[in-house]
Amino acid sequence: MEVIHERCAGMDLSKRDAKVCIRVPGTRPGSYTKKVTVHGAMTRDIAQLHDLLKLQRVTLVVMEATGDYWKPFYYGLEDDLNLMLVNARHAKNLPGRKTDVSDAQWLAELGAHGLVRGSFIPSWPIRDLRDLTRQRTLNTGSRTREIQQLEKLIESTGIKYTSVASTTLGVSGRAFLEALIDGEPNPEYLANLAKWRLRIKGEQLRLAFQGNFTAHHALLAHMHLERIDGIDAHIEQLTEQISQNLDAAGITWARDLIATIPGIKHVGAENILAEIGADMVAFPTAA
Structure with missing residues (x-):
């Protein structure tokens, strides 16, 4: 299979560290060596990893989009390294993977042969x-x-004004609710708070406000509004x-x-x- 990147790295990321496999040409023509190292996720650790990848003249670094854990590594390496963020599901579903191959090694292999596509960053x-x-x-x-x-x-x-009004917190709904929270129990008064076209539903509203809205409910409703x-x-x-x-x-x-x-x-x-x-x-x- 054609090798596109002679010097490639794969990164298996977690919250605390990254397992990095660097794949470079071996001593014999056509052979490659792979070395896996572990690097912390602190900014200092990422800076040291950057220096290592530059020293090894890596032309592509492949990493999986694992949660948000990729971001510190990507942002710390992107300035002068060629990075590729890949969908973890896509990388793991490609045929030919062996169960004893680490994720970092597998990503390095895929990147070296151009078998993965990067996400849009x-x-x-x-x-x-x-x-x-x-x-x-x-x-x-x-x-x-x-x-x-x-x-x-x-x-x-038992109050059903939300069945009559189109929205719970429209102009009228807000007026209804604030009056209820303030302790107003009179259905006639509450119905008269309706605005605009909702006023023609006065009789329905008067019936809707016949419930049991107590101080307990007022406290909880006030918290929701806040x-x-x-x-x-x-x-x-x-x-x-x-x-x-x-x-x-x-x-x-x-x-x-x-x-x-x-x-x-x-x-x-x-x-x-x-x-x-x-x-x-x-x-x-x-x-």
């Missing part, structure tokens, strides 16, 4: 943008879960920072262009841009 501005958009997505999910828990609490009191408001503040802060990062990177135009696709708004466009970047040279084909 964007530039630093896009990496920072990706951190922000993914954090916003996590916050949005947390907000949804808080609202679901709040709805369950309201349902347990958490939701905190998450909203974080989402707003993240969105503002994302916009600033796009401006600083000079790619706001790409966000606006993606947002012209039917069904994709600015948030979705920012998420897409954070995952693929704005430079399509990284992708040889549309596929």
Whole structure:
């Protein structure tokens, strides 16, 4: 099989260290030697590993995308070494693997023969943008879960305004809930807090507010609202920072262009841009 990289390294990563196999030409023509060493995951250890790989004139370093453990190694070695981050499942599923071959040795073999494909690693501005958009997505999910828990609490009191109003925390829903938390028990008063088109459902609302919302429920509902408001503040802060990062990177135009696709708004466009970047040279084909 053709050898593409005469000097190749494979790295098996964990939280505490990396097992590194360096594959270099042997003393006899066509032969290769492999030596496995273990290196810590501290910044100093990674710097020493960098020096070793440079000393061995390694032209490709292959590492698996194991959790987030690859990041310190990748970021510490990427400046002047040719790195390839590969999908662990893809590397292990290739035919020909022997069970007694370590992951590091196997990755070195695959890299030497050009049998693995690297994952897309964007530039630093896009990496920072990706951190922000993914954090916003996590916050949005947390907000949804808080609202679901709040709805369950309201349902347990027998109050059914969430069946009449379209959203639990719309303008009217928020007014209903804050009044309940403040200790307002009167269904007529609560129903009159409805805004806009919801006001025509006054009779349904009066019936919906006939429940048993106690001080106990008010305490829990208030805690849910505080958490939701905190998450909203974080989402707003993240969105503002994302916009600033796009401006600083000079790619706001790409966000606006993606947002012209039917069904994709600015948030979705920012998420897409954070995952693929704005430079399509990284992708040889549309596929």
